Amino acid sequence: MSDIKITPEAAIMRLPYQDWSTTSPSSIDAVAALEQGKVLFFPHLAFNLTDTEKTLLTPELADPKRKNISYQPKLQKLTGVAVEKQREAIQKLLAHHHRACQELVTSVLPEYRHTLHTPTNSLRLHPISAWKACNSWRKDDTRLHVDAFPSRPNYGERILRIFTNINPHGENRLWRVGEPFPELAQRFLPRLGRYSPLISWVQDKVGITKTRRSHYDHLMLQMHDAMKADMEYQNNGPQQAIEFPPGSSWICFSDQTPHAAMSGQFMLEQTFLLPVKAMKTPQNSPLKVLEAMLHKPLI
Template structure:
């Protein structure tokens, strides 16, 4: 089962769940090597002493009314310097865009310091501000992050690249963010991948032409998206799958390869997140990537797919 790793032991007032398998990493010269090793093995690296602090002006954006009614988060593209998902009165807010840009810079600085091995190869993706309470939110199963899942983006194929995400609990009231972490990816893949049919020939090109996807969906993306969906739609699995609880304190930051860590967000409000993509061949051990795990299971259409691209599905 996945565990929890920290660069330092958190102060006694941080309410960690005893059920979480905690492994502490001293803040020393060995921390970057250890962090890479543990992340690639499907662990979560937690940094209780790396808080992202909002200004008094920025705290106004923690109000759920700042969201567009049809959105669950405010999104930001660091490359385009663009926000979306915000309520009409905030769509052109320079203060909101500044907050999102500042968090993207914070996340980039953090991975550069903690994960220098990845720095040159990392590709920055979108970030998000999540001001809505997770618990009690009504959504379809495919969109319900309270169910155990691994991340895969329907409209943004990764073509084998890893999904590295940096989260921060910025709740001003001190509320923790409650996650559950499930079984290792190899076990998830062994359970669900054999149920998945190969992609229909030409389907990836058609979805790209119809602008359903931003890039051409590779066979890898096909399998990962179906694993994501089948995990959430399988009621028996959701009821019986092994899991442990992690409570992330307000002010804490944590990092995970969320395409590998089976996770569910059960409760919490006011979080920020920044996504990065990492080519699988930039890993210390590429054999631990979901791409190579699926290949080892014999998914036939994955043969020859590299982190730099993929064949059409």
């Protein structure tokens, strides 16, 4: 495999937004670019922290066994906090970021505003290097991968993520972004193991998964692992490095866009799910791409 680069123009669309709730119309079709697998990059869209919120940027507040502190705004549920006296302040910060992300969706991705669901906000406090050092290769997010949920099958729904670098020390967050999903699927699909409805049923019954894993979920999880296990692909596969400085934000469909987080610390992340039928171009979804390649339904 040759050392192939993805051009920045192919991987990224830069957007000039500086306000999470801007009402200024844009001629840029952000939804089309996003559904093609591009990263929407907002170099000047900062999430400004109060002085009190800045005191929360310390890894000691997070459970060392968890990648992040997680907040489900619909359920008012906060998990992963190691210092109980800071629980209320952390929840307020994540609720604030969730509201800002809702406003950004209305501004930039208005087609999705009524169909995005199951929001989860995360505060990532650990440096990427520390998380990598104490986890298995499957959890090593410095390796190119597409996102898939091992225990929570999502039956083809899209994983939309909004990221913000809130590092107070000027440290960029460095990513690698890989090839378009159809090319990725062509490369890895022949390597993936067969789907077993029986095994899926057993995993559900014994509590390994929260619901039965569909053929689609099986393939995506296998692809996630196959990508991370292939060091030749990691080193020499098609990819482009991107730096996200403090005070910037970015959006991608993380189930579609191959990505790897190489370095950085302190980030806010908002996750939504989106039904495939709510897309402008459902044929670009991983579900429809894989179904077209295999000539059969996968859910």
